[in-house]
């Protein structure tokens with residue numbers, strides 16, 4: 268039997284397979300992808316870049332939790348000038364579609380970053396990280412408000428014709444409302460989920476395990492949350508959505524695809540197993556062969572929904 272076709276479309280992007288290396292989980296591309304042939308990835312998302320260089324938060328910035336990890340990295344990055352000069356060429360040399368992640372602390376900064384990335388060569392897309400506090404709005408995270416999400420996406424898409432992805436935070440009441448606002452603002456694709464706010468305490472020292480008290484939870488613990496957010500968003504908006512959060516196995520990736528994801532993000536898994544993308548991709552191919560699917564696209568959105576009315580029943584209360 269012919270090997271199954273692993274190629275997918277995520278909005279306007281054609282990826283050789285559904286695996287996308289998530290922002291911030293491979294540094295600036297120096298290490299991770301060197302461990303395995305980068306071409307086994309469908310795409311790579313850069314660490315989020317800001318206008319000015321940032322050192323990030325004081326240590327400790329990472330803490331392990333049951334089935335996950337907390338980070339309070341705080342967007343350390345060299346800023347857009349050094350990104351353009353040093354980082355982008357390195358990512359492009361991997362030979363994989365590069366999506367550049369940007370975050371601004373004001374709408375103007377988003378505009379500036381979009382214009383700067385727009386003029387770079389070999390950019391497959393721009394991922395807009397809306398989890399950044401807006402200093403003009405009292406530190407409110409843009410992605411927590413549909414109005415601000417709309418404004419940020421309009422600011423970005425006004426500066427570029429590149430494929431724009433809105434990467435959403437799960438730390439909201441209704442992610443569907445935010446996703447709809449992002450699409451209205453000109454996003455072509457969505458991506459879920461960024462990390463969940465979390466905290467852990469060292470009981471002997473009676474202090475937080477992180478230097479800035481709280482951080483973002485990632486890893487297997489958040490897989491069910493990411494999956495529910497992905498399913499709701501894909502179903503309600505019809506947008507091409509990348510699903511991620513907690514994928515450490517082929518089954519975890521397939522669950523996102525079956526629930527309607529166009530592509531799958533891999534992040535924290537690579538901290539535990541640097542070869543995770545290789546194993547996950549092999550597992551997906553093996554699953555497709557076993558179930559006699561000719562293409563991974565046959566699996567996308569194939570979730571059986573037995574309830575007649577799926578208007579998102581209230582969670583048990």
Ligand SMILES: Cc1cc2nc3c(=O)[nH]c(=O)nc-3n(C[C@H](O)[C@H](O)[C@H](O)COP(=O)(O)O)c2cc1C
Nearest residue numbers: 289290291315338396460461485486512513534535
């Ligand atoms: C150490 C670390 C740094 C991260 N940095 C970024 C970042 O710069 N921009 C961003 O959009 N997401 C960032 N993320 C979030 C990941 O891209 C991903 O959305 C999240 O970790 C959930 O996926 P996972 O459980 O597979 O890691 C970071 C995550 C970790 C663990």
